[in-house]
Amino acid sequence: MKKRLIVDDLEFEILIPEEKIQQRIRELGAQISQDYQGKVPIFVGVLNGAVLFLADLIRNLSIDCEIDFIKISSYGDARVSSGAITMIKDFSADLHGRDVIVVEDIVDSGLSVSYLRRRIESMKPASLKFVSLLVKKGCAKVPLTIDYIGFEIEDKFVIGYGLDLAQKKRELRDIYQIVEEVGKEKE
Numbered sequence: 001m002k003k004r005l006i007v008d009d010l011e012f013e014i015l016i017p018e019e020k021i022q023q024r025i026r027e028l029g030a031q032i033s034q035d036y037q038g039k040v041p042i043f044v045g046v047l048n049g050a051v052l053f054l055a056d057l058i059r060n061l062s063i064d065c066e067i068d069f070i071k072i073s074s075y076g077d078a079r080v081s082s083g084a085i086t087m088i089k090d091f092s093a094d095l096h097g098r099d100v101i102v103v104e105d106i107v108d109s110g111l112s113v114s115y116l117r118r119r120i121e122s123m124k125p126a127s128l129k130f131v132s133l134l135v136k137k138g139c140a141k142v143p144l145t146i147d148y149i150g151f152e153i154e155d156k157f158v159i160g161y162g163l164d165l166a167q168k169k170r171e172l173r174d175i176y177q178i179v180e181e182v183g184k185e186k187e
């Protein structure tokens, strides 16, 4: 039986254990270091979810880098994306002429990523790529290119390793997936 967890009356089971997450991040770090040899990319973490991933990713690089953060919200505290994106905190760095790598925790509808792409492209970076630890299979409502993907997962709600349920459980070292009750899919 898989490791289980109850949060706010919802049942979760382990999906990706810590060792697998860390192993995959080592691979992504090596790949990005190779692709950006001789460059100093700026990693833009999407708050709050991507904080843990960004911290581990940059510690697995063998090149210099800078970091910055942006905070947007598409979920509020609901379990299903509201569709509307609100900017809560803008970048601090000047991204003009920079090699920008946006760091996301998870891509679901893809609306956040396409919003960020439009915004950053208007700042004329030298290059722009996206890395996401998780991508939900077949969910994107818009055409997307995610350059580096940690894991492709089913379209089910997940928590842990930065991902929250109403702002909680981000601190979990493993990623857990919701165990859907029969006949009760996403509300």
Ligand code: IMP
Residues within 6 Å of the ligand: 046, 049, 074, 075, 081, 104, 105, 106, 107, 108, 109, 110, 111, 112, 113, 156, 157, 158, 159, 163, 164, 165
């Ligand atoms: P998108 O704009 O629908 O792609 O949503 C992306 C954002 O929604 C992510 O950066 C997460 O913050 C949040 N999100 C999407 N799916 C989940 C999930 O299963 N658990 C927790 N947060 C999620």
Ligand code: MG
Residues within 6 Å of the ligand: 046, 047, 048, 049, 050, 105, 106
């Ligand atoms: Mg997020």
